[in-house]
Amino acid sequence: MAVVAPRRRWLPFSGWHLLLMPTALLFALPLVWMILTSFMPDGDINRFPPRFIPSRISFTGYHDLFNDSDIARWLINSAIVSIVAVVSHLVLCSLAGYGFARLRFAGRTLTFFLIVATIMVPIQLLMIPTFIMFSRIGVIDTLPAVIIPWLASAFGTFLMRQFFLALPVELEDAARLDGCNRLQLFVRIVLPLARPALATLAIFTLLGAWNDLIWPLIAINNDKWYTVQLGLANFQGMRRTEWSLLMAGNVMATLPLLVGFVIAQRHFVATMTFTGLKG
Amino acid sequence: MQVAVDSRPDVSRRRTARGPRRRPSSNAPMRTRLTSHLTGWSFVLPASVIVVGLSIFPAGWAFLISRQKTDLISPAQSVGWANYRLMLDDPGVWAAVRHTLFFATLYVPLSIVGGLLLAVALNRPLRFQWFYRTCIFVPFVASAAATGILANFVFDPDFGLANNALRILGLPKQGFLTDTNQAMLVLVLISLWGSIGFNVVVYLAALQDVSHDTVEAAIVDGASGWQVFRYVIVPELRPVTVFIAVWQAIEAMQLFDLVYTTTKGQPLDSTVTIVYYLYQQAFQFFHYGYGSAIAYGVFVVTMAITAFMIWYSRRSGMEAF
Numbered sequence: 001m002a003v004v005a006p007r008r009r010w011l012p013f014s015g016w017h018l019l020l021m022p023t024a025l026l027f028a029l030p031l032v033w034m035i036l037t038s039f040m041p042d043g044d045i046n047r048f049p050p051r052f053i054p055s056r057i058s059f060t061g062y063h064d065l066f067n068d069s070d071i072a073r074w075l076i077n078s079a080i081v082s083i084v085a086v087v088s089h090l091v092l093c094s095l096a097g098y099g100f101a102r103l104r105f106a107g108r109t110l111t112f113f114l115i116v117a118t119i120m121v122p123i124q125l126l127m128i129p130t131f132i133m134f135s136r137i138g139v140i141d142t143l144p145a146v147i148i149p150w151l152a153s154a155f156g157t158f159l160m161r162q163f164f165l166a167l168p169v170e171l172e173d174a175a176r177l178d179g180c181n182r183l184q185l186f187v188r189i190v191l192p193l194a195r196p197a198l199a200t201l202a203i204f205t206l207l208g209a210w211n212d213l214i215w216p217l218i219a220i221n222n223d224k225w226y227t228v229q230l231g232l233a234n235f236q237g238m239r240r241t242e243w244s245l246l247m248a249g250n251v252m253a254t255l256p257l258l259v260g261f262v263i264a265q266r267h268f269v270a271t272m273t274f275t276g277l278k279g
Numbered sequence: 280m281q282v283a284v285d286s287r288p289d290v291s292r293r294r295t296a297r298g299p300r301r302r303p304s305s306n307a308p309m310r311t312r313l314t315s316h317l318t319g320w321s322f323v324l325p326a327s328v329i330v331v332g333l334s335i336f337p338a339g340w341a342f343l344i345s346r347q348k349t350d351l352i353s354p355a356q357s358v359g360w361a362n363y364r365l366m367l368d369d370p371g372v373w374a375a376v377r378h379t380l381f382f383a384t385l386y387v388p389l390s391i392v393g394g395l396l397l398a399v400a401l402n403r404p405l406r407f408q409w410f411y412r413t414c415i416f417v418p419f420v421a422s423a424a425a426t427g428i429l430a431n432f433v434f435d436p437d438f439g440l441a442n443n444a445l446r447i448l449g450l451p452k453q454g455f456l457t458d459t460n461q462a463m464l465v466l467v468l469i470s471l472w473g474s475i476g477f478n479v480v481v482y483l484a485a486l487q488d489v490s491h492d493t494v495e496a497a498i499v500d501g502a503s504g505w506q507v508f509r510y511v512i513v514p515e516l517r518p519v520t521v522f523i524a525v526w527q528a529i530e531a532m533q534l535f536d537l538v539y540t541t542t543k544g545q546p547l548d549s550t551v552t553i554v555y556y557l558y559q560q561a562f563q564f565f566h567y568g569y570g571s572a573i574a575y576g577v578f579v580v581t582m583a584i585t586a587f588m589i590w591y592s593r594r595s596g597m598e599a600f
Contacts, residue, residue, distance in 0.1 A: 016400045017407075023397065024414035027472060031417060033440060034429050049443045096326035105319025111327050118334035122533060122581060124554050125574040128344060128567050129337035132351065149333055152326040182318050211422035213536045218562055229424040233540045236428050243432055250425045257420045262413065 031254075038062065038247040045243045061244030068245075070223060071252060074231035077143060078210055078253075081227060085150035085209035086202050092152040093201060094194060097160025098186055102172070112161070118154045127218055134219065145219040146227060150209050156201050163197035164190065203264075210257060228253045345571035355568070362572035372573065374548065375556040378463060382552065383531035385467045390527050391520060393471065394478025399508065401479065402486045419476030427540025430469045431456070456542050459549040466537060466550060473537075474530070478523050485519040486512070521592040525585055532581050553577055 033052060037045065041058035044051045065071055099105075100112045130149070134140040139148070167190070175189045191198075216230040223231065232249045239245055345362055349355035366372050401412055418426070433440045434455040442452045455465050489512055497507050535554040538544060544551040544559070551559075554577065561570025 014403070014405055016403060016405060019396070020400050020405070020407075020411045024411045027418055028414040030429055030433050030440070030472070031421070033433070037432070046438050048438050049446060050438050050440060052440075092326040092329070096323040099319050099322030103315065103319035103322060105316040108319060108323075111323060111331075114335060115327060115330050118330055120582060120585075121334045121338050122529075122574075122578055124533065124535075124557055125341050125571075125578045126334060126337045128561055128571050128574065129340040130333065131562075132344075132567070133337065133340075135351070148329075152329040154330050154334070157326050157330065182322075186322075207420065211424075213422070213424050213539065214558075217539070218558075229422050232428060233424045236431070236540070241435075243438075246428055247432065250428055254421050254425045258417065261417065261420045 031258075034247050034250050034254075037243055038251045040244050042244070046241060058244070061248035064242070064245045065248045065252070068239075069231065069235050069249070070226070071228065071231060071249060073224065074226045074228040075252060077146075077225060078228040080143060081146050081150065082206055082209045084147050086205045088151040089153065089156050089201055089205040090198055093156030094160045094191065094198065095186070096152070096157045097162075098164050098190060100157070100161045101164035102169075103182070115154045115157055119158070123214065127215065131218055140219055141221050141225065143225050146212075146216050146225075149215060150205070150212075153205075156205065159201055160194070160197055163194060167193060206260075207257065341571045341574060344568055345575050347568040348566075349568050350565040351567060352565075358568065362569045363576075365569060366572050366576055371548075371551075371556060372553070372576075375551050375553040378549065378551060379532060379534065379553045381463055382467060382470075382534055383528060385464070386470055386531050387524060387527045389467070390471055390475055390478055391523055393475050394523065395482050395513075395516070395520075397475070398479045398482030398486060399512070402483060415479055416476040418473050419480075421473065423473070423536030424540050426469060426473045427537050430465070430537075430541055434465055457546055459546050462542055462546060462550045466534075466541065469537060469541070470531075470534070474527075478527070481519060481523060482516065485516055489515050517592070517595075521588065525588050528584055528588065529581055532577065532584070 036052065036054055038061050039057050039059070040051065040054040041056060041060060044055050096115075100108060131140065134145050134148075139145045171189055171193075172185055175185050180188065211229060212227070213229045213233060216227045217233070220226055220230060223234075226234070232246075232253055235249065236246055344355075346357060346359060347355040348358045348362075397415060401408065401415070405411070421429075436442060436452065436454050436457055439455075441455060445452060454461060456462050493511055493515075494507055497511050502510070533554050534552045535558065538550055538552055538555045539558075542550040544555055553573070557570050557573040557577065560566045560573060
């Protein structure tokens with residue numbers, strides 16, 4: 001089982017398939033069942049043995065979901081949170097990452113140390129004071145309460161700094177001799193080179209912001225401002241066992257990332273490969 | 280805005296050679312130094328304010344709250360270390376710690392071994408490799424909420440796929456998430472399903488860096504496939520393994536979302552994890568002071584475990600961090 005491809009191509013069937021095929025099916029089947037169930041008519045559900053293939057395609061689940069819940073609104077809320085989070089992360093973390101990597105100013109080391117130290121602080125420790133702080137400034141139970149903590153992150157700043165440190169300085173020197181100031185240099189020369197790092201940052205931020213549950217759960221009470229994850233988690237309690245409806249909700253909450261992931265899969269693995277995630 | 284932060288001699292020499300753009304005057308160095316400070320800060324300030332302002336500052340505040348009795352409505356009373364003493368005597372805390380440790384001791388090793396095994400398998404040039412990779416990564420993208428709701432359906436004792444699979448195998452029906460003895464085990468399985476993709480991706484990335492020469496040399500020397508794996512690949516991957524172990528241990532200590540969307544701590548509080556307990560205390564019973572004390576407890580224990588793992592890996596000569 002060497003990692004390099006040995007010259008044993010004459011083994012057409014590999015024993016690895018015996019491991020991988022069942023595992024792959026085990027991982028994929030629940031999601032396939034989720035999608036199929038969302039299209040099942042009422043009669044197909046809550047029976048044993050369960051149906052895997054719908055007897056006919058029915059949109060009752062989706063119809064009821066959009067009629068009985070505010071899912072459209074929740075999806076829009078989640079989209080707003082995620083888009084603001086990704087854009088803000090890309091701008092603020094790359095600026096800060098570049099500043100910490102290349103510029104010299106008083107307090108740089110201390111500030112960077114503080115930022116890295118915050119990676120250690122878990123969300124549970126922060127949520128009570130942040131909840132109190134946001135209540136006092138009056139943003140609790142509004143969308144900004146969910147958005148503000150996603151504007152920038154220590155992880156993003158650290159990731160971008162590591163990337164910029166690895167870029168050769170010579171390119172920037174040449175541009176500076178041509179009279180570029182730091183900002184022009186950053187936008188025209190450095191950012192275009194940083195695409196793989198920016199893609200990684202965007203993917204992680206999107207995943208985190210779209211899928212977040214604990215913070216919206218604490219910060220939001222009014223169902224008008226639910227994100228789609230919070231909306232579904234709470235809606236589930238009211239409509240237990242209405243599985244086609246719940247699975248339709250699951251499909252709506254998962255599909256945007258799922259489609260994006262399948263399209264970008266190669267790129268996704270490549271960017272993960274590139275990052276300092278390797279420790 | 281010309282910033283002279285560089286002291287490299289060739290740069291300054293060329294600059295003067297280009298003409299009298301900036302005549303050196305007595306206060307020029309001071310002005311350029313000020314500009315360079317301002318430029319630096321204008322790059323890093325927004326992100327720094329958000330990151331530090333939303334973590335260091337609240338973390339300090341959380342400590343003050345942890346020494347108070349407060350429900351945010353009546354005025355807070357200072358109670359000294361009473362919340363921490365209460366925590367040590369609270370059977371609810373210890374039950375939650377036991378549940379969390381039970382989860383972590385199963386989840387962390389299984390996710391490492393499983394992730395490594397799958398990564399090694401997926402690293403081989405196989406037919407359907409793209410299909411396998413997609414299937415194994417995709418659950419990682421699903422949110423904890425969606426995963427939890429789906430798990431409720433799959434493990435539904437009456438109508439779920441899991442009991443159907445047992446029926447096909449001729450085994451008796453199980454209660455799964457409704458059974459006090461099984462609920463935590465099922466949560467381990469669901470978590471593995473949802474997050475092993477992460478470990479696989481990280482290991483796959485690391486496998487690209489394993490030296491082909493070393494592997495080939497070992498093969499030439501007559502090492503078997505297992506020996507190559509055991510004595511060449513596993514040692515080379517050690518730093519990554521430490522990273523994954525620390526990462527997943529922290530994730531396991533903080534298990535919350537999945538509990539919230541599946542069992543809500545039931546049946547009979549058998550799946551109340553420490554963070555779920557903290558959430559209940561603070562946001563359902565409004566014991567914010569006590570909740571903050573528990574949060575500090577979790578923080579300190581997490582730090583200690585992380586520090587121990589890093590110390591242990593350093594001592595064994597692995598350069599992980």
